[in-house]
Each structure stands twice: as C-alpha cells, then as structure tokens.
Amino acid sequence: MLKEASAPLLEHWHEFYVLIGTAAAALVALLFVAASIGAGMLTTHSAGPTRTYMSPIAFHFTSALFVSAAALVPSHTLLTLGTLVGLNALAGMIYAAFIMRRLFTDNIADLADRICYGVIPFVAYAAGLVAAYLIFCGSIHAPEFLAGTVVLLLIVNIRNAWDLMLSLARRRVQEEKRSSETPPA
Numbered sequence: 001m002l003k004e005a006s007a008p009l010l011e012h013w014h015e016f017y018v019l020i021g022t023a024a025a026a027l028v029a030l031l032f033v034a035a036s037i038g039a040g041m042l043t044t045h046s047a048g049p050t051r052t053y054m055s056p057i058a059f060h061f062t063s064a065l066f067v068s069a070a071a072l073v074p075s076h077t078l079l080t081l082g083t084l085v086g087l088n089a090l091a092g093m094i095y096a097a098f099i100m101r102r103l104f105t106d107n108i109a110d111l112a113d114r115i116c117y118g119v120i121p122f123v124a125y126a127a128g129l130v131a132a133y134l135i136f137c138g139s140i141h142a143p144e145f146l147a148g149t150v151v152l153l154l155i156v157n158i159r160n161a162w163d164l165m166l167s168l169a170r171r172r173v174q175e176e177k178r179s180s181e182t183p184p185a
Helices: 007-037 049-072 078-105 111-137 142-181
Strands: none
Touching (some): 049 111, 078 111
16 A cells, blocks of 8 residues: 555645645745845854744745645655655654754743744644654545645744744844944944
8 A cells, every 4th residue: 555656645735735835935035035134133143043033934934845845746655755744744843842942941932932933833743743644544634634734834934934023123123223322432
C-alpha cells in the first residue's frame, strides 16, 4: 500500500496547494521587504528578539511553502510524501520547541506571543506528524488533516507578522520621538 501513488489522494487539492504555496512565498517575500525597511530596528545580538520573533515567521511560512510544493508533486508515493511531510513536521516541532523555550524564559513575551509564536506552531507541526501517518496509511482523511495543518501555520504566522510589524513601527516612533526630544550637542 505504501508504494501507491499519492496523486489520487490529493488529486482534488491542486488549486488549494497552489494557493497556499503562493501565499506563503509572497508572505516570505514581504517579510524580507519589511526586514530591510526596518533593518535599523533589528538587534544584532544573536539571542535578541529578531531570532525569537522574526526568524520563526520566516521558518513557518517556508514550511508551509515546502509542504505545498511537496503536495503538488504527482509522482510521490504515499511513502515519499508521508516521509517529507513527517520530516518537515519533526523539524518544525524541534524548532517550535526551541522558540517556546525562549519565549517562556525571556522577559519580553506576553501570553499571546507565547501562544502564537510557540504553542500554536508546535501544535500545527504535531498535527503534521499525524497527517504524515494518515498519508502513510492512505487514509481518506489525510488531505483534510494536512490542509488544516498548513492553513493553521499560515494563519498564525500572518498574525505573527502583523504583530512584529506593529512592534517595529512602535519602536521606530519611539526612536524618532527620543531623537527629536534630544537637544543638539
């Protein structure tokens, strides 16, 4: 059964994965633009907020793009597609656990950030492992489960990107206000 092609399992999902993959790629590109515009606001310290907040957004959007691209390959077997989805989910869970540790030990994150930057991505990747298992089994529920995990990652990271951009905008306003209040030397 594992040697069966995965194409029949996902045959009605082509447009969905094209849409999700395109959205994820566009959002990664916009994140790069936003990072370049706000470059003066980003910290150079490796343990700083950039690594805790911006990098996970890029990682999760890229993960959604990867799963979407993998789902579009018609020559995958249930084994190869399930393996790729499973490896992506496992890597995502490890990364999300690392980010959660940072979020729960720093003095910056509030509850919403801990949930949206850490807990929800971890849950989405755990669901990705379940989706990989369902793909291996050839379950008729695998496409919906996989779609749910990718959409969850995409939606929570749209929220996270918005939160990050608002934070950078607030920081820029504060910097401009401080510089205008400082008398010239």
